[in-house]
């Protein structure tokens with residue numbers, strides 16, 4: 001029986017949980033087993049370190065800490081102050097930012113904090129000023145109505161959803177779409193790349209208050225220096241949402257024009273994607289926006305999660321170590337090897353390749369929808385997700401794309417040779433899957449035909465590929 005510290009910690013924790021509700025302990029154990037077995041290519045997921053995971057399971061969870069360091073609405077926050085200050089310091093040092101706010105519970109929350117800070121900074125509206133001056137609970141209904149009227153015509157220009165933008169960049173299903181009148185910029189239909197001249201043209205016509213750059217499904221880097229020039233030319237605040245690629249910024253793969261921090265007025269991020277920390281968010285900015293950003297809680301956020309801030313401090317400390325740069329480089333090398341392996345076998349990729357951690361396959365080349373491809377891959381032990389491609393003929397639900405990303409497999413230690421094998425497995429499944437028909441014989445966007453024997457064979461090959469790269473090798477739950 002292994003006696004190392006990590007095994008002991010997790011085994012003991014599960015034993016304690018099992019004493020109260022054994023089904024929860026079982027589910028936690030089953031989750032580890034499932035994660036160990038699956039070839040995880042979900043571009044937004046990763047595996048946090050044992051130290052990061054363990055930092056979340058403790059007494060900090062019991063503490064209320066509304067407010068900011070040294071200015072709390074609750075007594076007894078001295079230890080929360082310590083971990084919040086550490087997380088913020090690591091974030092500032094890691095990204096070269098003058099201010100870091102580490103309370104957001106998620107990427108969406110970080111964006112809300114940023115949007116509110118920008119509105120408060122830029123909009124001279126009486127209702128907004130009143131809202132800023134008071135605690136959110138003290139606002140009357142009339143205040144809220146006035147606020148809605150004032151904010152209703154502020155404008156945001158962001159990347160379109162089908163080009164890889166995010167719902168929180170002013171789209172209807174998210175509150176940002178109600179806070180802002182939004183217009184989006186797409187990508188060049190011929191190359192799939194952002195066309196900066198078109199963005200500049202859209203900015204000149206639309207005159208947004210906020211220009212947003214950042215994406216969840218664009219496989220290329222973005223020149224933030226040019227985007228800032230465009231924002232400056234129309235007097236817009238330039239915001240970058242680096243939720244997906246923060247790890248590549250932290251690991252100095254994205255530098256110069258491609259590092260958002262020196263170019264943007266404000267940068268938001270998640271901490272759990274390529275950055276490999278706990279589930280959470282953060283905001284970076286200069287001194288001009290710092291005061292407004294620090295009002296995030298209680299303005300738009302619920303009470304801070306001190307246990308998660310402790311885990312952010314641990315993960316950000318890890319990202320400052322020299323080996324994180326090697327990890328970030330390997331993420332991109334792996335994505336490029338995967339892209340090349342797929343291209344060589346005949347797949348069609350949006351933009352023809354990648355410069356970051358993700359690859360977007362246009363599966364119409366295989367005669368499939370994204371939904372059919374996603375399910376066929378899942379049957380074969382390969383976890384990906386479907387995603388729209390630019391001007392998607394199948395819409396946002398069925399889609400025509402499969403998004404694959406390398407941060408998680410890179411954490412497990414897989415390299416470029418294994419990415420070629422992965423490309424082979426993906427291509428085999430997609431080329432052997434065909435679109436199915438509905439009960440009436442009409443073509444279906446969801447049904448598909450895949451020989452179960454082939455799916456089994458690929459599943460076995462996928463788990464063989466992983467056997468040399470154990471996940472949490474020092475954790476043995478027994």
Ligand SMILES: *Cc1c(COP(=O)(O)O)cnc(C)c1O
Nearest residue numbers: 106107108166215216241243270
């Ligand atoms: C993932 C993502 C978010 C949202 O993050 P959550 O932590 O899920 O709230 C926001 N913006 C972008 C660009 C993302 O990719």
